[in-house]
Amino acid sequence: MPRRLIILLAAALGAALLVAVWGQTAGGDGGAPFAEADDTPPLTIEQAVGQRMIFPYDGLEPPQELMERIARGEAAGVILFSRNVRSIDQVRSVVDRLQAIERPPGLEAPLLVMVDQEGGAVRRIPGAPEQPAPVQARGGVDGVRQAGSAAAATLTAAGVNLDLAPVVDIPRGGDSAIARENRAYASAPGPVSELGLAFTEGLHEGGVAATAKHFPGFGVAAVNTDNAPAQVELPLDQLREVDAAPFEAQIDAGVEVIMMSTAAYPVLGPRPAAFSDRWIKGELRERLGFEGVVITDDLQTPAVVRFGDAGQLAYYAMRAGVDLPLFAKDYATAARAAEALERAARDGALARDELDRGALRVLGLRQSLAD
DSSP states (O other): OOHHHHHHHHHHHHHHHHHHOOOOOOSSSSSSOOOSSSOOOOEEEEEEETTEEEEEESSSOOOOOHHHHHTTTTTEEEOOOEEEEGGGHHHHHHHHHHTTTTTTTOOOOOOEEEEEEETTTESSSSSOSSOOHOOOOHHHHHHOOOOOOOOHHHHHHHOOEEEEEEOOOOOOOOHHHHHHHHHHHSHHHHHHHHHHHHHHHHHHHHHBBBBEEETTTTTOOOSSSTOOOBBOOOOHHHHIIIHHHHHHHHHHHTSSSEEOSSSSGGGOOOOOOOHHHHIIIIIIIIIIOOOOOEEEESSSSSGGGGOOOOOHHHHHHHHTTTTTTTSSSSSHHHHHHHHHHHHHHHHHHHHHHHHHHHHHHHHHHHHHHHH
């Protein structure tokens, strides 16, 4: 069965489960939880927000607060970094314990466990792929597909089910941060589309979900948004015809997740793309037809700090159409962002139907990853 069809069926199953367990939503008044006709506890605002939050943590063991949050059904998953990893077996032990936490009815689907495993220097789990994207590309489509398969084997052994890769940005000129960091497959849309798709296919063959990044295209930026604000000064027709091409290929192949860039693209407004409904709802959802999960790049970076605190950043992202606002540095910041979103939902600033719609997409992805 095609991967895209599996994802859509899982999303439909997720919707049916939610209706069965929680009943029908009371509308977009921002505060009413799902009404329940058979005395099953409704989805609380905390759970609805939690299904759209990924949590990082420090050290080799997750904090008790995170495990309690998972048990309450208030987390979609976790993101792991080198600081969380001593060995593959150690990571697998931790992930197995997290996945085994009993959760409320309707929320039993596997947690999302995600890492950046691109290859070369950008690897969180020790192991394949050891070569960065440009070296993988020397082996052509078959070589890159093998790198994706090898990444999937490494991640599956560690219990990781979502790779925040491949990078499908297209560098042009001599000042591209992506090119300097050895993260680009090529410098033209055709090869990047073909090779990025091969990596995704390798991941899928190994049972790991993929993330195409960084929409709407970050290849010409001279600075990494992890280090400083970035602005991409390209006309809309070039962003559509050149930079969007690899994302279209990924969408056609059923990529599960697309990561939004935190750079600004003045052609459609002054804010970063991760806070722009014109990029997310307009270009990505409507023009390209993406129906999967949208995640931001890290919101704890210099690229976005000027736009507000964690709660404000999460709110801007969700209002723009993001499903998962990502805070990658520490658990406490992600928890504060979740609390702010809960307040926004109670106050009506964040419509309940929009909140639940994103939760459905995330739960659909989680269910598609079940054994």
